Amino acid sequence: MSAQIKVAVLGAAGRMGAEAVKAVSEASDMELVASLGRGDDLAQILEAGATHVVDLSVPAATEANVRFAVENGLHAVVGTTGWDDDRRAELDSLLKGHPEVGVLIAPNFALGSVLASAFAATAAKYFESVEIIELHHPNKVDAPSGTAVRTAELVAKSREDAGVPASPDATETQLDGARGSVVDGIHVHSVRLRGLVAHQEVLLGGPGEQLTLRHDSFDRASFMPGVLLGLRTVACRPGLTYGLDGYLELGQ
Amino acid sequence: MSAQIKVAVLGAAGRMGAEAVKAVSEASDMELVASLGRGDDLAQILEAGATHVVDLSVPAATEANVRFAVENGLHAVVGTTGWDDDRRAELDSLLKGHPEVGVLIAPNFALGSVLASAFAATAAKYFESVEIIELHHPNKVDAPSGTAVRTAELVAKSREDAGVPASPDATETQLDGARGSVVDGIHVHSVRLRGLVAHQEVLLGGPGEQLTLRHDSFDRASFMPGVLLGLRTVACRPGLTYGLDGYLELGQ
Amino acid sequence: MSAQIKVAVLGAAGRMGAEAVKAVSEASDMELVASLGRGDDLAQILEAGATHVVDLSVPAATEANVRFAVENGLHAVVGTTGWDDDRRAELDSLLKGHPEVGVLIAPNFALGSVLASAFAATAAKYFESVEIIELHHPNKVDAPSGTAVRTAELVAKSREDAGVPASPDATETQLDGARGSVVDGIHVHSVRLRGLVAHQEVLLGGPGEQLTLRHDSFDRASFMPGVLLGLRTVACRPGLTYGLDGYLELGQ
Amino acid sequence: MSAQIKVAVLGAAGRMGAEAVKAVSEASDMELVASLGRGDDLAQILEAGATHVVDLSVPAATEANVRFAVENGLHAVVGTTGWDDDRRAELDSLLKGHPEVGVLIAPNFALGSVLASAFAATAAKYFESVEIIELHHPNKVDAPSGTAVRTAELVAKSREDAGVPASPDATETQLDGARGSVVDGIHVHSVRLRGLVAHQEVLLGGPGEQLTLRHDSFDRASFMPGVLLGLRTVACRPGLTYGLDGYLELGQ
Structure with missing residues (x-):
């Protein structure tokens, strides 16, 4: 049996974040090691031993959250909006220096x-x-x-x-x-x-x-299977993937 | 067993008329006694012994066809368009002098x-x-x-x-x-x-x-059950009925 | 403007009861005057000045609840199950002695x-x-x-x-x-x-x-428009009505 | 502009065959050069200059029809049933000797x-x-x-x-x-x-x-776009393809 995926949820107090806390807690192959809300110290993520981050925070916070994850070698699954072309280009550059890290940004997780x-x-x-x-x-x-x-x-x-x-x-x-x-x-x-x-x-x-x-x-519960699929796949997809379809096998 | 309904189809050469000829022929409680196209002499209807007329002709012919039926004591089921308020008012007057005759004009027989x-x-x-x-x-x-x-x-x-x-x-x-x-x-x-x-x-x-x-x-076959329902009901509904819904039992 | 309908909800602690409390509170033509749960004294209904009762309690309690309402001249809208033929026959008899009271029992309020x-x-x-x-x-x-x-x-x-x-x-x-x-x-x-x-x-x-x-x-919210329709209509329908369809105008 | 695809339809008298005759005739990039029914001499296909064959005949005839096409270097699109594993294995062997010929057998062309x-x-x-x-x-x-x-x-x-x-x-x-x-x-x-x-x-x-x-x-007209797609593609797919999905681009 493979090791548990150790997950920290950012934006855990929001409606989507609360769903993700629940979904990760119930997944048999995952362990919820940290739940952070606005203003919480990101260092808690490392102290808790997370290997993966789910970011469901707000546009103003998501860039710093993802940068912190990447710089510390954590994989990130991101549902927050606000990732325009400029932000994605910058993230791409950052990821070049961390070639083992995967990030998924998905505008739609259903x-x-x-x-x-x-x-x-x-x-x-x-x-x-x-x-x-x-x-x-x-x-x-x-x-x-x-x-x-x-x-x-x-x-x-x-x-x-x-x-x-x-x-x-x-x-x-x-x-x-x-x-x-x-x-x-x-x-x-x-x-x-x-x-x-x-x-x-x-x-x-x-x-x-x-x-x-x-x-x-x-129901917004419909987004959670996509978030879990993201968490299970992101470590095998180094670099930046935009759109959940990039993780789906769409041919036969 | 009740007597057969003796039906003459007017406009029998059109697409709807051809369907009606087929549907009446196949109905076990009806007999097709005449099929008339453009220019045929309406007197044939009487000679054939029809008690009911189905008019699926053209706007230019339908008024004369229905007038002929009513004046000769025949019930009429009419699918031809062109029956505006004026025409219907005139027909209403005509029917006052023939209180035993029923006419159904239906813009939709499905x-x-x-x-x-x-x-x-x-x-x-x-x-x-x-x-x-x-x-x-x-x-x-x-x-x-x-x-x-x-x-x-x-x-x-x-x-x-x-x-x-x-x-x-x-x-x-x-x-x-x-x-x-x-x-x-x-x-x-x-x-x-x-x-x-x-x-x-x-x-x-x-x-x-x-x-x-x-x-x-x-398929235009969908209009035929409504035409047959009209033919089976029109003799019990003297006067002018506009719309097939007048013949349906819509409550419980 | 007509007077407010003064409503007491019985079984208010249940999931359906809680929805009814919310729906009645929000209806501009109703006033929620009492919310009773298991074991509460029915006399509160009268003290609160209710003219109508909504019963969404349990099969073991609903018969006594409705009897109390009828004997005190209150109209009742009942969604609780358990009203078999015998119980309905008894209620019918009771209502004969209160000819101004209306009761609606509905197995389905959607x-x-x-x-x-x-x-x-x-x-x-x-x-x-x-x-x-x-x-x-x-x-x-x-x-x-x-x-x-x-x-x-x-x-x-x-x-x-x-x-x-x-x-x-x-x-x-x-x-x-x-x-x-x-x-x-x-x-x-x-x-x-x-x-x-x-x-x-x-x-x-x-x-x-x-x-x-x-x-x-x-969503169970779908039952509430039916409950409100029942409350608005029951006073005009003395005696027992079984099934919400009895209150609907189903013809044209 | 590319050359016309020269098509012979086998089984042209059947209902599907008749649809194919019509569809091929109407396709601007195809030319119907022959239509054969039961008992017609297959040599007509060659005389007419066909490069492609559509077989919509019957299970008893289809194997000989396709063998004739392959042996004469014609591509074949086949909708007739009866191609079990044995027949397909034999056809596979035959095609090894004609490596430039393509055959599509499709149980469903919609x-x-x-x-x-x-x-x-x-x-x-x-x-x-x-x-x-x-x-x-x-x-x-x-x-x-x-x-x-x-x-x-x-x-x-x-x-x-x-x-x-x-x-x-x-x-x-x-x-x-x-x-x-x-x-x-x-x-x-x-x-x-x-x-x-x-x-x-x-x-x-x-x-x-x-x-x-x-x-x-x-309507069986729904099979014709698939037949035409087969005709347009089969020459680029040497060997035997089973199932129209083999010709569709199903990924993104």
Whole structure:
């Protein structure tokens, strides 16, 4: 049997952090050795003997947290937002000096959502038509969702690379907005409904057939299998990986 | 055993008419006694001994066809479009002089579609949120579909009568069209996809729950059970009925 | 503006009771005047000036609770199980002596679920085929769910009353269980999947068309709109009503 | 612009063959040079100058057809059933002597169905639970469908290889058949409904999330994009390929 993975959770007092504390504690191949909140001394991570760090803190703190981990030879799994191109380039440089350390930064840890986007991109070049419907609770302030926009971009790129023309559409007269928004040529529809959480459907159509890829996110517990997968894999992937799909085996 | 219903089909050479000829021929309680196309002499209907007429002709012919049926004491089931308020008012007057004759004019004979619209109107007053998605083949020139617009109108009226406020929606920023078109305050989204025929979903949401009413129309054969139901019922419903829902038992 | 409905919640310490306390407190047309748990003196209800009682206690307590309410002229909305035919007959007798009092006993307060069952029964007589799929979390110990069994019974009765034959099925060879369980002639399939809560689909099929009625229950909050509807209606419905559908307007 | 692909269709009088004749004729990068039915002389293929053969004949004829193609240096795309292990081994030997010739034998040409099965196998190792629902017209004599059985086998193998335990299931009491059939440990449910053609859903569930992969086959036209893809690719894939998935780019 392999040794336990010794994990420190940063941002442990937040909602995602609290879920991660619970998930790591319950995983039979992991040991939770430290839980830190805002203002706690990072030195506690080393004293506790952690080999891995999960960072679910805030944009203002995440860069210092990850730098501390890397400089001390700890692997890091990062779910905090705010890692733009500049920050990632700097981290890349830092990691060159620590070639044995792995860091995963993932904008989305829901395995089903990451898989659905990857499958959509793969399938999109084989169908004449593709559209996206995303459905969320009615308190959401933006439309379409960030995930739907990213999925549309992936789908559009896949079709462009394969030379697939635009989806056919004979619409001549429409009520304003009937055909949805358009992201890189892909129609994206946004539904807002009380009772829902976060859901997405990619609809692909060809002569006589339809393929539908639907993901339902009911609860933020859905992010934890992705976080655990990250922790189990990060030590074998030195350097910086951006996006959980980099850790998934997507071929057959 | 009851006597056979003796049916004449008008517009028998059209696509819907041909389906009706087939459906009436196969119904064990009916007898197809005449099939007329454009220019055929209506007197053939009487010679053939018809008691019922199905009119699936064209807007230019339907009024004369139905007038002929009523004046000769025949019941009529009508699927042809073009029956605006004026025409229906005239027909109503004519029927006053023939109090034993029944006429059904139905803009939609698909039982599932008629039921789905009726259920949507019934349910809409019990949920905070309601939106409609219609999905069709990409050769359709208008959006949203006529059925979706009528469903939205029914849903909106039901909510207004019950004093239900607008569906909640916190959207502040959106890409143009993301939230769909708006019909009487109801959001309606139109998807166009190769491989589809005609499909509609009414999504209703309340705290912690969702009710979805979906209708799929794969083939114009879907209109025939409604036409047969009309033929079996019209003799017991003297006067003019508009809409197949008038013949359905929608309560419990 | 009408007077506030003054509500006492019994079984307030249970999970459903706690939801009811919250829902009544937040309803602008209601006032929560008392919350009682196990062993609390029922006299508090009267002292607090309640006009309505919500009973979400336990089978051993519910009969005494409702009797107390009726004898003191309070209307009652009851979600506790255990009301078999004998208990309901006794309650009926008691209510004869209090002709102004209304009691609603409902085995299911989720509006969407109650509507879906009612719609299924209405639609079932218009389609050749009907089957039911219910989907739940994998900790459920019985299959099919009670709701699916009741829906199948309603559907079967509707078809029998209308003289509709059995759904067509040419299956000659099957793996054991492939075609699901059979309740009163209706096929019922049970799916168990991590991440789900409680979901049901009634599938109705005819030539060239399908009607799907789907209900998703994500959270026990879904029962509260039904409880509030019960409280708003019960005073206008003297005597005993069994099933929330009795309070819904299901026709058009 | 590349040269036209010169195609001979064998089994052209059958329903699938007729669709292929139509699809090849309409493809701008192909030329239909011959259409052969039962008993026609295969020499016509060579006289017509074909470089590619599509075999959609019958199990009794397909082996001789493909042998003729290979021996004459023509590439072959084969949709006829009956290619068991022995036949495929013999063909493999034959192809060794014709190293420039490609043959594709595919039990299923619907791109969406092939993709859905591949995606299901990829995703199955990342989720706690997986079940399959297949839905067909009520004239089908076997249950579950062959496609559902194959999908279940692929899914089961993927989970076994990854060391994923059985889907959780606490069912203690059930009506006979409620939990469906079981193929290699995967639950498979079979629905039969008038109006349907051929449909399949793979449901994958983890904590707080669900991924659904649905394929709808409305019409045998759905096989033609796969046949055309086969024709466009087979010349670049010398030797025998079994299964259209071998021609798809399934990774990212």
